[in-house]
Amino acid sequence: MNKERYGKLIIILSIVIPVAVAILFKVRIAGYDFSFLPSIYASINGVTAILLITAFIAIRNKMRKLHERIMKICIGLSASFLIMYILYHMTSDPTPYGGEGVWRYVYFIILVTHIALSVAVIPMVLFTLARALAGNFERHRALAKFTLPVWLYVAVTGVIVYLMISPYYPK
Numbered sequence: 350m351n352k353e354r355y356g357k358l359i360i361i362l363s364i365v366i367p368v369a370v371a372i373l374f375k376v377r378i379a380g381y382d383f384s385f386l387p388s389i390y391a392s393i394n395g396v397t398a399i400l401l402i403t404a405f406i407a408i409r410n411k412m413r414k415l416h417e418r419i420m421k422i423c424i425g426l427s428a429s430f431l432i433m434y435i436l437y438h439m440t441s442d443p444t445p446y447g448g449e450g451v452w453r454y455v456y457f458i459i460l461v462t463h464i465a466l467s468v469a470v471i472p473m474v475l476f477t478l479a480r481a482l483a484g485n486f487e488r489h490r491a492l493a494k495f496t497l498p499v500w501l502y503v504a505v506t507g508v509i510v511y512l513m514i515s516p517y518y519p520k
Contacts, residue, residue, distance in 0.1 A: 355479045363472035366431070376439050386437040387518065391511030393430045397423050398504035405497060417481070423500075424478065430507075447517040456513050463506040470499045 404419035446456050473496040480489035 355483075356476075359472055359475040359479060362475060366471055367468045370431075370435060373435050374438055377442075378440050381440040383433075383437045383440045384518065386433045387511055387515065390430045390433045390437070391508050391515075393426050393433070394504045394507035394511075397426045397430070398501055398508070400426070401497060401501050401504065420478075420481075424474065427474070442519075444514055444518050446514055448513065452513075456510070459506050459513070460510055463503060463510055466499050467503045467507075470496070470503050473499060 400419050400423050404416050404423065407413075407419060408416040446453065446460075448456055473492065477489060477492045477496045480486075480492060
């Protein structure tokens with residue numbers, strides 16, 4: 350595939366994935382209990398955050414192969430997260446946040462920024478990956494300087510959102 354096709358595919362995926370997630374949020378499939386998934390996909394976010402930092406350290410120490418392997422694992426974990434997240438939300442009613450006062454505002458600020466940046470990080474990760482796969486490491490590095498902190502923020506706030514809402518999940 351040439352650069353132009355990668356670009357078009359990345360743009361298509363960057364639109365289709367969030368739209369599909371939004372549409373699938375409206376779908377309810379009864380009769381399945383996937384209430385165990387939020388703790389798993391929150392853990393995946395935590396592991397992803399640790400691995401992103403580890404991959405950054407690896408590349409800083411010129412361990413390119415290790416960096417590449419870890420980043421591929423992070424992409425796989427993010428894809429697994431997305432599948433579990435969709436599966437849970439298609440089979441479960443939404444859980445409202447029950448906190449009050451300033452914590453309610455903190456929760457919603459974290460949640461809104463987490464959601465917005467989780468949409469933004471899709472093309473960032475895919476374009477960063479495409480540049481690495483194409484061997485264009487100068488452009489890869491230039492974009493990765495922005496992609497890493499955004500992806501790390503999304504991973505860490507995913508864990509925080511889970512920890513803040515977990516007391517309100519149905520028992």
